[in-house]
Amino acid sequence: MRFNFCTFNYTAYGKLINQCIRKNKQFILCQTTRIFYIQVDDSLEYGINNLSTFYLVIGMEWSRSREREKMRKQREKVDTKKEKHYKLQKDEIFNQRYLFVQAISDGTFGRVVRVFDGGENDFKAIKIIKSVKRHIQSAKIEYGILRTIHQQNQYHPGNEKIVRAYEAFSHKDNYCIVFEDLGLSLYDFMRGKYFGGFELKAVQQILFDCLQGLDFMHASGYTHTDLKPENILLIDKQQKGKKENHYHVKIIDLGGAVFQTECHSQLINTRQYRAPEVILKNNWTNLSDMWCMGCIAVELFTGQQLFRPKGNDFFHLAMIEKHCGPIPIEMIQQCRNEAREYFNEYQLNDSFLKWPDDSIMVQELSLMKVFRAFIPQNQYELINLIENLIVIEPLKRLTPKQALEHDFFKLKFN
Incomplete structure (x- = not known):
């Protein structure tokens, strides 16, 4: 509130x-x-x-609050003990239909496995959620959102850019969701290339798919809230059998998605992709997703994260100002009291921000290059697109529909 x-x-x-x-x-x-x-x-x-x-x-x-805090910590200790991944058995069958083939990945929520669907004679992926209340609730929200939005506006091209969920069921006290089987995440793909970036044609194709998916989500009334390379999956070219599909992608992990009329929590986004209005604890909208897309665009081309704030909001804001210019006074006036401690009452070199006085931070900021230094100047269209996505003032950012009309997506490649 x-x-x-x-x-x-x-x-x-x-x-x-x-x-x-x-x-x-x-x-x-x-x-x-x-x-x-x-x-x-x-x-x-x-x-x-x-x-x-x-x-x-x-x-x-105060007394009641202390008691509630004590009870909350006790519950967290109990949950932590339960937070164990489901133990898979060789040739295990899920829901009398899905034969376990191999483990794909583990996460905080649980694990993802590849299975063979005996009913449709193809492969699927199952997300097996840990038996922890908050993870189960998030998974049920994700399944509900996916089932809902795919039934809406089925002819929107972005409908195909969001992962599909086919069914959900319980398996030995674990909540499971069946998804289409996709390829590597962008993060895993770049890690396999020692964090080298993609070629420009691939960057164009990936961003176009993501923006179509976002346009569909936003038109359906949802904000993703956690866009990052880990939550964008390549379509497996070997499975699909078409080389040109290699760089087509789909957006996954809608467990944190928020409907426009729902109560918006203060904290969203993974820190490296967190929009400035979220850091300042101002009101945020679906345009926070577009800030994430700008950060991802830089990372796709360079292979390196644009922001590495090391868990420090102060440092993060200073990095944002170095890349994007001063934070507008209007946003400072709207921010919560705890964030106002980062600002002066007067401008210094056009900025109200109290720059960090920590010697290590100061040194890192002084050595930090702006993103334009890592992108060849002849890639004007890509630079201009990024500049219009990582805009500090949310209302000045491109919407997905506007971004799809950008000149960068009109470039032709051999």
Whole structure:
């Protein structure tokens, strides 16, 4: 929940209650260690001038919050013990139909295996989810979204750029989703090339497929929220038997996708691909996906991630400014209090950002080259496309439909 209103202080029993914020019947007490959300009914709001009563309510909520935090940590310990991958058996059969062939990959959610579908006489992939509540919930959301969007607008070309899910079932207490069988992720493919980039024709084809898929998702009302090379899979050329399919791709992992009318969580995107409005904890839209696409475009051509912030938002913002210019004052004014500590009240060299004073960070920033230095200047169309995707102000970024009309996709290759 966002609070954009004035703050004021209360004193009770000689103690200062800092930043007591009021919105309608909602009060927040911001302290150095935690934030408390206190629902105040009509009678308590009416008697709010009775500071001792207000402070008593805060104390009660503090006690409850500590108890809830303790219980949450206990649940996490239990979940961690359960977070084990499903143990596969040789020639194991799933749902009386799918014969286990080989393991493909393991992730935090569970593992993916290749199976032979005896019903349709072809190969499929099954995602076997760990027996952990949050992973199961995410998987069910993903399956529901995939089944829904593929039934919508079936003639949209982007419909074929999103992975297909065929069915879901339980197997020995593990939730399973059956997907079409695809090839390597872009990340694994680049890793196999020692993180060398793709040729320009391949970059064009991959980006075009991704943008078609995003245009379809956004038209269906969804934001992916976690676009990255790991979540874009190549179509296996050997399986399909067509050489030109080698660089066609599909978008996967819609477990974190958010519908436009749903409540938007503050934190989305894998850090290296996180949009500036998300870092600043401002409102975000499906245009955050387009920032991710700009980062991915650079990585596809160069083989290297555009941003490596090392878990530090301050450093990340400084890197963004070096590539994209100063963060606009309008975005700074909208950001939450905890993010405002990164900014000065006055401009220095056209920027409000307090640049890191850590010597290592300063050295890295001074040596860091902007992305244009890694792309030949004669690749003007690619540079211009990227410049219009990694724009700090979200509303100035290209939409998927606009990006598909960019001159970069009109280039012809032999």
